[in-house]
Amino acid sequence: MTWDTLVTNSPTFILGIPLLFAFLTALSGRFSKKIGDTLFFIALIATAFFVSLMSYEVLTGESWFYVFGAEQPSPENIRSFFRITFAADGFAVLATITIMITAVAAGIYSYGFMKFETGLNKFYTLFLLTLAGVNGMVLTGDLFNLFVWFEVTSVASCALVAFKNYRGESVEAALKYMILSTVGGLVILFSIGLLYGQHGVLNYALLREGITGSFIDKLALGLVMVILAMKASSVPMHMWAPDAYGEAPGSVTPFIAITSLGSLFVLFRLLFSVFSLTVVSGSILIILGTLSMIIGVSMALVQSDLKRLIAYLSVSQVGYMMMAVGVGLATLNTGDYDSFGELAMQGGLFHMINDGVYKALLFLSAVAVVHVTDIRSLNDLGGLAHKMPYVTFFFLLGALSIAGIPPLSGFSSKLLIYKSVYLYSPILAIVALVVSIITLAIIGKAFFNAFLGPDQGLVKRRVSKTMLLGMGILTVALVLFTLFPNIVVTEVVTPAIDALTETFEGVIP
Amino acid sequence: MDLSKTFDKALWVFHMNSGSCNACDIEIVAAITPRYDAERFGIKLVGSPRHADVLLFTGPVTTKMKDRVLRVYEQTPNPKVVLIIGNCGDTTGVFFDSYAIEGPIDTLLPEDAHIIYVNGCPVRPENIINGVKEAWIYLEKLRGDDK
Amino acid sequence: MPTQTIYTLIKQLFTKKATNPFPVKYTPENMHDAAELIEKDELEINPPVDVPPNFRGKLKYDIESCIGCQLCVKVCPSQALVFKEDNTVRHYVNRCTFCGQCVDICPTDSFEFTDEFLMAGPEKLYEDLVLNP
Amino acid sequence: MNFVLDWGIKFVLVLLISLIGIFLGLLYKGFDRKITAMMQSRIGPPLRQPFRDVKKLFMKETIIPDYAVPWLFNYAPIFALLPSLVALAYLPLGPFGPLMDGYGDLILLLYLLAIPAVAMAIGGLASGSPYATVGAQRELVLMMSYELPLAIAAVTLAYNYETFSVGVISSEPVWSTVGAMGFVGFALVLATLLAVMPGELSKVPFDQAEAETELAGGLFVEYSGRNLALFYIAEAVKMIFVGALLIALFFPYQLSTLIDPWISLGGPTIPLLEMGLWAMIADVAFFLVKLLVIIYVGVSVIRVAFARFQINKASYFYWVPMTIIGLLGTLLVVLERTGL
Amino acid sequence: MNYELPLSVEEVENYFKEKLEDDVNDFKTEEIKKGLKETGIELIWFTVKRERFRDAVKALAELQTPHLSVASGSDMGENIELIYHFQINYGYPGKEISINMKVHLPKEDLNIPSITDIVPGALTTEREKQEFLGVNVTNIPDSRRLWLEDDFPKDKYPWRWDHEGMEEMSKYVHSEDDETFDKPIAKYPRKKEIEKKKNRQDTMEEEKKKEDGEPDE
Amino acid sequence: MSREKDTTYEVPIGPIHPALKEPFLIKFKLKGEEIVDAEPFPGMNHRGIEFMGMHRNPMEVIPLSERICGICSIVHQHMFTTATEHALSIEPTNRARYIRTIMCELERIHSHILWAGVAAHEIGFDTHLHFTWKIREKVMDLLEYIAGNRVNYSMWTFGGVRRDITEEMYPKIFETLEYYENLYEKLEEIFLEDPSIKLRTRGVGVLTKKDALELCGVGPTVRASGVKKDVRIDQPYAAYGDLDLDYVIPSRYGFENKGDVFCKTVVRLKELLQSVDIIKKCVEQMPEGEITSEPKKAALLNKLGKSAGEGIGRIEAPRGEAIHYVRLSEERDDVDCWKIRASTYNNLSTYAPMFMGEQIADIPLIAASIDPCIGCMDRAEIIDINRGEVQSYTKEELHELSVKKTKQITKGGVE
Numbered sequence A: 001m002t003w004d005t006l007v008t009n010s011p012t013f014i015l016g017i018p019l020l021f022a023f024l025t026a027l028s029g030r031f032s033k034k035i036g037d038t039l040f041f042i043a044l045i046a047t048a049f050f051v052s053l054m055s056y057e058v059l060t061g062e063s064w065f066y067v068f069g070a071e072q073p074s075p076e077n078i079r080s081f082f083r084i085t086f087a088a089d090g091f092a093v094l095a096t097i098t099i100m101i102t103a104v105a106a107g108i109y110s111y112g113f114m115k116f117e118t119g120l121n122k123f124y125t126l127f128l129l130t131l132a133g134v135n136g137m138v139l140t141g142d143l144f145n146l147f148v149w150f151e152v153t154s155v156a157s158c159a160l161v162a163f164k165n166y167r168g169e170s171v172e173a174a175l176k177y178m179i180l181s182t183v184g185g186l187v188i189l190f191s192i193g194l195l196y197g198q199h200g201v202l203n204y205a206l207l208r209e210g211i212t213g214s215f216i217d218k219l220a221l222g223l224v225m226v227i228l229a230m231k232a233s234s235v236p237m238h239m240w241a242p243d244a245y246g247e248a249p250g251s252v253t254p255f256i257a258i259t260s261l262g263s264l265f266v267l268f269r270l271l272f273s274v275f276s277l278t279v280v281s282g283s284i285l286i287i288l289g290t291l292s293m294i295i296g297v298s299m300a301l302v303q304s305d306l307k308r309l310i311a312y313l314s315v316s317q318v319g320y321m322m323m324a325v326g327v328g329l330a331t332l333n334t335g336d337y338d339s340f341g342e343l344a345m346q347g348g349l350f351h352m353i354n355d356g357v358y359k360a361l362l363f364l365s366a367v368a369v370v371h372v373t374d375i376r377s378l379n380d381l382g383g384l385a386h387k388m389p390y391v392t393f394f395f396l397l398g399a400l401s402i403a404g405i406p407p408l409s410g411f412s413s414k415l416l417i418y419k420s421v422y423l424y425s426p427i428l429a430i431v432a433l434v435v436s437i438i439t440l441a442i443i444g445k446a447f448f449n450a451f452l453g454p455d456q457g458l459v460k461r462r463v464s465k466t467m468l469l470g471m472g473i474l475t476v477a478l479v480l481f482t483l484f485p486n487i488v489v490t491e492v493v494t495p496a497i498d499a500l501t502e503t504f505e506g507v508i509p
Numbered sequence B: 001m002d003l004s005k006t007f008d009k010a011l012w013v014f015h016m017n018s019g020s021c022n023a024c025d026i027e028i029v030a031a032i033t034p035r036y037d038a039e040r041f042g043i044k045l046v047g048s049p050r051h052a053d054v055l056l057f058t059g060p061v062t063t064k065m066k067d068r069v070l071r072v073y074e075q076t077p078n079p080k081v082v083l084i085i086g087n088c089g090d091t092t093g094v095f096f097d098s099y100a101i102e103g104p105i106d107t108l109l110p111e112d113a114h115i116i117y118v119n120g121c122p123v124r125p126e127n128i129i130n131g132v133k134e135a136w137i138y139l140e141k142l143r144g145d146d147k
Numbered sequence C: 001m002p003t004q005t006i007y008t009l010i011k012q013l014f015t016k017k018a019t020n021p022f023p024v025k026y027t028p029e030n031m032h033d034a035a036e037l038i039e040k041d042e043l044e045i046n047p048p049v050d051v052p053p054n055f056r057g058k059l060k061y062d063i064e065s066c067i068g069c070q071l072c073v074k075v076c077p078s079q080a081l082v083f084k085e086d087n088t089v090r091h092y093v094n095r096c097t098f099c100g101q102c103v104d105i106c107p108t109d110s111f112e113f114t115d116e117f118l119m120a121g122p123e124k125l126y127e128d129l130v131l132n133p
Numbered sequence D: 001m002n003f004v005l006d007w008g009i010k011f012v013l014v015l016l017i018s019l020i021g022i023f024l025g026l027l028y029k030g031f032d033r034k035i036t037a038m039m040q041s042r043i044g045p046p047l048r049q050p051f052r053d054v055k056k057l058f059m060k061e062t063i064i065p066d067y068a069v070p071w072l073f074n075y076a077p078i079f080a081l082l083p084s085l086v087a088l089a090y091l092p093l094g095p096f097g098p099l100m101d102g103y104g105d106l107i108l109l110l111y112l113l114a115i116p117a118v119a120m121a122i123g124g125l126a127s128g129s130p131y132a133t134v135g136a137q138r139e140l141v142l143m144m145s146y147e148l149p150l151a152i153a154a155v156t157l158a159y160n161y162e163t164f165s166v167g168v169i170s171s172e173p174v175w176s177t178v179g180a181m182g183f184v185g186f187a188l189v190l191a192t193l194l195a196v197m198p199g200e201l202s203k204v205p206f207d208q209a210e211a212e213t214e215l216a217g218g219l220f221v222e223y224s225g226r227n228l229a230l231f232y233i234a235e236a237v238k239m240i241f242v243g244a245l246l247i248a249l250f251f252p253y254q255l256s257t258l259i260d261p262w263i264s265l266g267g268p269t270i271p272l273l274e275m276g277l278w279a280m281i282a283d284v285a286f287f288l289v290k291l292l293v294i295i296y297v298g299v300s301v302i303r304v305a306f307a308r309f310q311i312n313k314a315s316y317f318y319w320v321p322m323t324i325i326g327l328l329g330t331l332l333v334v335l336e337r338t339g340l
Numbered sequence E: 001m002n003y004e005l006p007l008s009v010e011e012v013e014n015y016f017k018e019k020l021e022d023d024v025n026d027f028k029t030e031e032i033k034k035g036l037k038e039t040g041i042e043l044i045w046f047t048v049k050r051e052r053f054r055d056a057v058k059a060l061a062e063l064q065t066p067h068l069s070v071a072s073g074s075d076m077g078e079n080i081e082l083i084y085h086f087q088i089n090y091g092y093p094g095k096e097i098s099i100n101m102k103v104h105l106p107k108e109d110l111n112i113p114s115i116t117d118i119v120p121g122a123l124t125t126e127r128e129k130q131e132f133l134g135v136n137v138t139n140i141p142d143s144r145r146l147w148l149e150d151d152f153p154k155d156k157y158p159w160r161w162d163h164e165g166m167e168e169m170s171k172y173v174h175s176e177d178d179e180t181f182d183k184p185i186a187k188y189p190r191k192k193e194i195e196k197k198k199n200r201q202d203t204m205e206e207e208k209k210k211e212d213g214e215p216d217e
Numbered sequence F: 001m002s003r004e005k006d007t008t009y010e011v012p013i014g015p016i017h018p019a020l021k022e023p024f025l026i027k028f029k030l031k032g033e034e035i036v037d038a039e040p041f042p043g044m045n046h047r048g049i050e051f052m053g054m055h056r057n058p059m060e061v062i063p064l065s066e067r068i069c070g071i072c073s074i075v076h077q078h079m080f081t082t083a084t085e086h087a088l089s090i091e092p093t094n095r096a097r098y099i100r101t102i103m104c105e106l107e108r109i110h111s112h113i114l115w116a117g118v119a120a121h122e123i124g125f126d127t128h129l130h131f132t133w134k135i136r137e138k139v140m141d142l143l144e145y146i147a148g149n150r151v152n153y154s155m156w157t158f159g160g161v162r163r164d165i166t167e168e169m170y171p172k173i174f175e176t177l178e179y180y181e182n183l184y185e186k187l188e189e190i191f192l193e194d195p196s197i198k199l200r201t202r203g204v205g206v207l208t209k210k211d212a213l214e215l216c217g218v219g220p221t222v223r224a225s226g227v228k229k230d231v232r233i234d235q236p237y238a239a240y241g242d243l244d245l246d247y248v249i250p251s252r253y254g255f256e257n258k259g260d261v262f263c264k265t266v267v268r269l270k271e272l273l274q275s276v277d278i279i280k281k282c283v284e285q286m287p288e289g290e291i292t293s294e295p296k297k298a299a300l301l302n303k304l305g306k307s308a309g310e311g312i313g314r315i316e317a318p319r320g321e322a323i324h325y326v327r328l329s330e331e332r333d334d335v336d337c338w339k340i341r342a343s344t345y346n347n348l349s350t351y352a353p354m355f356m357g358e359q360i361a362d363i364p365l366i367a368a369s370i371d372p373c374i375g376c377m378d379r380a381e382i383i384d385i386n387r388g389e390v391q392s393y394t395k396e397e398l399h400e401l402s403v404k405k406t407k408q409i410t411k412g413g414v415e
């Protein structure tokens, strides 16, 4: 096995390793806990390694398509081939990096967090399955394959949500999540059927050529969009999110957030690469995004549960991305794209990676708070800063970043958004600015309620070192993004945009 | 105690009534209003003892106010000067034989407190300004600026 | 809009101020120097607002005319007057309420109001504050 | 190497501007107090009083209350001051263009305006006093309120110039870029900004957060000594910052160019800056006068002529009437730009 | 009889006699004339038996929402006398009558029913009576201390004359004087403004005298 | 934001608080910015004055009584002397009655202006604090001119007054009255027409007429609700019987008797004008004669020690009805029983209905609206008349309520 082989096959490894180790950790349950832990970390590190490998290759060299099954398709046999395609392009890199940072942090964090839970190996299995599923979703270049990964993610993450199944609320939340996911999967399957029936292909590139904007196409697109938007917890299908976030075992909460983000990635990819402008206009995205921003933030205003509050804030952050990418989509192929559309895209996608990081940081520190105090309601919390200085710091950093305070990374990406969308419509910029300020106030208030004030002796246990390490990794990432926003934008985000707007042009993988 | 010259020229004042008859208190307020305008000397009434340099105490200290008087004194950051306004703060004045009086104030404050007594019942606003002037002179003496 | 208020305010900006600049307009650099200058009559100070003719300021006690009848001690509400063995009374200015009952009742008019009211200093009892110690 | 040198010079300049900003801030604060007193028929403190106050505060003991979170409590004042100082570097000050340009500018400035408020709120909350808590909540509510008209104003300006760069906006006065309708629109926008100014600066009628009579100093109850001095300076600098921002956005006129047709102010040319000495002096003076007028109108007069609003009425004031006025302005500008 | 506001003193007296018969006695009415026009004000004092005291207040409440000014109380030796100062006929210029109801409580049995249900504003003064006179107000909704601090001795009542101990409790701040009197410290250097001012006034007075000296006529 | 928090928390205002010039504690329970409960704990100022008075002879008590409270120090002096006169059947001379009336009304002027300034200060309108206090100096000068001191006038003695108002004082009196008449319009403009003051005072701190009556409120506080209570008219003392006065209630001037802070302002301002009229009339009608019926002080002192009797002094202070009860006995030289009841004592219970549902921002204003003078107060209860029950808390309950968010209050808070 040469280096090149490793590189070219890295997408397989990214998916294969977690799957394999998921199996192994499940088995290891019979033996010792140690083995499970070791396997889990090996899997995480190996996956991360391959993600970086792939990223390096894509960002410095060329993107490529990784294909299972029939080697070289030709226009004649294309319909009958059994093939699975993975697109190792800029967009996939952006998505997998975002996912992996969170996954590694959450994995390490969970190790400390779940120490005293039973059945940890099950947890590892589910974790790795979800990881594989999400990565699969963003890497795949084929609709049916997408459905498969979608289902894997759904099942695994449902199980994760219900992991603490001795708690009634967990099961209830898991049930909700399950129903939604199942219905979602079925609907996706249905629309795949519709499309297949129409065009006879499922490969993105081929589909794109075939799609004409007929009613069926639109219907299929609409359905897929709805489901993905739902999974991405966009308004108006955001209801499930706070429940799921609130009830999942602490350490995987950010991971569920990442599946949402994954869905959003997929949504964008489908919109750009498959349906493109032929069928959809950016305005739907913009409207959904704006609504998400406003509704998310106003719901957050009334929350008293820390995790739910962050969940609602994350809904409103999703709105930013949708709005920005929507502006990009709306202006695609017009002159405006060059003047501000691309900027909006940059902002939107950069915001996604930022969001992945600071949201995870917020969730993890919120979880640490709940873990340490057993209290979820902000009204009962207080004075934690005295005993938990690190967590306070992490939370503050995440909070300032989500609120977009300069010079933190959240500001850089939001700035790009403001600077572009006002040219599309001034109202959008105003809304974005105001939502941002309200976010600031909300998170400031939450921060006060939980951490400031006199010490009330709520701290029952300690935050373990591994938990801190998990948050530390995210902090490092956040600081890096803060210090070098330009590099991230030019080196990672721009290729992703290029991939979205240009790939598959004339290539039949 | 570091008492530079600036200190006396920017005195922020916290007023506390510890059971006086209010006459001196309204004269204190009168001292900041246009006719006397203490602000021209940099005197400013503040709302929190934490911001204060000068504590204006009035009243013979009732039992219920005793702890609060001491607490306010402690809460005030150093260096600080106490101005006791009125005879009832100085000696308990007319309220000298009650079961509910703990004063006079200066007996409650620590030995090393810097106290200026302003006498009168009630003191005229000018006398309050005069008291501040005495405080300046006192501080200058403390620093050895008086030659 | 409170235009009337704003108008008045701007007018007051230019009219004469109500302040009586006692003793000086602004803080002098050094109070001691200033005080010395005042003593040497080189610095003019602004007098306080005028007191009325029968102002109740610090008391003046005429030890010569006192006959030691103690009536004043009986009506003094704050025990500012203490009867001494030598048939005179000691007066504590820092206890006095300036009510003037002693002035009224004294059969020989030994007590009298002055118009001094600037009494302040860093010592609790200095000579000025005790008459006939 | 060049890069390092460049940034080194910039750093020194930022430091210089900061010092000047602090000086001006305290001076104008003194001016504000003096003129307020005079309007109330008093003599008022001398102009240098704020300097004395600050000097004295630095000398005083700095008490950290038992219930405070020390690091947050101590850093909050610094984070209240720094943004305003940094912000000055992004603003054109009189004849000098912005030191740092092209980093997002107006948006950045808006955020830099928000940070002190947040820092104050966090500091207040960290002090653990109930008064400060109420004060901090009010500060946050107020911030949410005035940010809406502020955002409207900023976006309208940006829309007009198609950029957020303050440098560009101030290079040509708004009034000459638009016709009659836009003129009215911008007048409305200016009115909103003037209304936001006292809110930004926590002055009456929007000083709910530190309302002395209600909350005994609110946010700052527990602050003393150095920390209080920093807040004091921060407030002063913020005043300069907001004033200079208003000038840059709406009145970027220079005396030398205004009178150029009649009198030409030449003077020896200063190297590097490439402007005539006399012209520069005139422009600086003109800038200071403009600042004075803005502060007088936007702070002093309003401060003395209004009573403090209740917090809900203050919110309402910004969210409804001011927003409507602002949006009306935006509408007029947009209408004009799109040629309808 | 039909009683309509404003009542006269006699009517008030009759009204109470009618309502409470023998349980009210010692009626004393006063009229005090004041001013050039000799406008009179009227007061009425009477004693009511403790058992009927509430009835008396109720009877009063039937006439007009009673205005209770205050209840005063004093130690009369063998018993304690409470006086409830009510006002009636307020709102009728010059017609108002002070109704002072006295209730005597023997020292052995210092109980008096609360009237807060009839006159909500009476609570303050009832609580005050409890702590200052040792009276026990039965059914009082709130019997906490009102003015005295919580650790004030439970068996001391400042307004009672039969109590030892109040004298010791009250500090006599000024009393130490004659023996322990220290010489006051040396004269603190006072500034001259007082003398200056004096001089100024003297000159002014002289001037004035001069002016006055010149006869007007 | 804060409004959404559904737990209540407690904020104590006072006893040392810039809004309150006197020590006085009110504990508020807040829900966000809204007040859900208020309990005043007045009486930090309890000095035991009644006790002190009962250990001094009546002559000594006069200056003591004036130091119950120095804001309008004439009031308690007046009541104590009239009560003692009543007890001993001493008749003050008619000239003394007129001088007393003039002093009372001058004091009312100063007190109401002071109140207006304080109220303006509470709502952050320092300009008007400065303005009102500036014009207040004029009446202070006059009072000082008549009585020899700016506050605590020491004018009263048994049987009359100690200083005469002579002909040569008239010009100064008239000048002052004219000054206020001229300025009155401006005051009204400021306090009744200024939009930002109206915004703050209208509909704030409402006291209904029913509450006002049941809680035995007094003075401008209840007159603003339309209750006709005014001792000067109901039961004239001093020379008020000679002057035809009418109740100052808002409806007389075309306002609604709403009982909010605005109405209280109306009442106080109109009373200011009424006072000016009263003084004018008094000066015009002032009879000739002695200023005291007991000029021999030593004899009077003797008489006081030997006589017995009980009496009531009841007057309308600027803040409302106040009453003293005095009993003298033959055995003791000292006062035998002395009960003081100042206006605020009754008005404090009106806080409850006024505070409920209002905002923190209104606390100082509402607190000031009854013009509290705490000198003789200690604690009062909030009485919820809607439920007809008294809301009282045991110490434990209070403690429990404040466990959480208020830990800081018990120690660290600035009280």
Ligand code: SF4
Pocket (backbone or CB within 6 Å): B020, B021, B022, B023, B024, B025, B058, B059, B085, B086, B087, B088, B089, B093, B094, B120, B121, B122, B123, F067, F070, F152
């Ligand atoms: S010194 Fe006299 S006037 Fe001043 S507060 Fe005390 S008793 Fe009142």
Ligand code: SF4
Pocket (backbone or CB within 6 Å): C067, C069, C071, C107, F298
């Ligand atoms: S006046 Fe004469 S008799 Fe009377 S006390 Fe004085 S000395 Fe004695």
Ligand code: SF4
Pocket (backbone or CB within 6 Å): C072, C075, C076, C077, C078, C079, C080, C081, C091, C095, C096, C097, C098, C099, C100, C101, C102, C103
């Ligand atoms: S003026 Fe009054 S208090 Fe002073 S000594 Fe004379 S009687 Fe005593």
Ligand code: SF4
Pocket (backbone or CB within 6 Å): C065, C066, C067, C068, C069, C070, C071, C072, C073, C088, C089, C105, C106, C107, C108, C109, C110, C111
């Ligand atoms: S009353 Fe006059 S004469 Fe008698 S002791 Fe007093 S001062 Fe002396």
Ligand code: SF4
Pocket (backbone or CB within 6 Å): F068, F069, F070, F071, F072, F073, F074, F075, F076, F317, F318, F319, F320, F322, F342, F343, F344, F373, F375
């Ligand atoms: S009415 Fe109030 S202020 Fe006036 S004297 Fe009485 S207690 Fe004092």
Ligand code: SF4
Pocket (backbone or CB within 6 Å): F296, F298, F299, F300, F302
């Ligand atoms: S001794 Fe008797 S008669 Fe002589 S002054 Fe005294 S009381 Fe009057």
Ligand code: SF4
Pocket (backbone or CB within 6 Å): F068, F069, F070, F071, F076, F342, F343, F344, F345, F372, F373, F374, F375, F376, F377
């Ligand atoms: S209530 Fe206040 S102002 Fe009135 S007399 Fe008592 S202390 Fe003085």
Ligand code: SF4
Pocket (backbone or CB within 6 Å): E147, F045, F046, F047, F048, F049, F050, F051, F068, F340, F375, F376, F377, F378
């Ligand atoms: S409350 Fe009553 S007893 Fe207490 S000091 Fe005041 S007047 Fe005296």
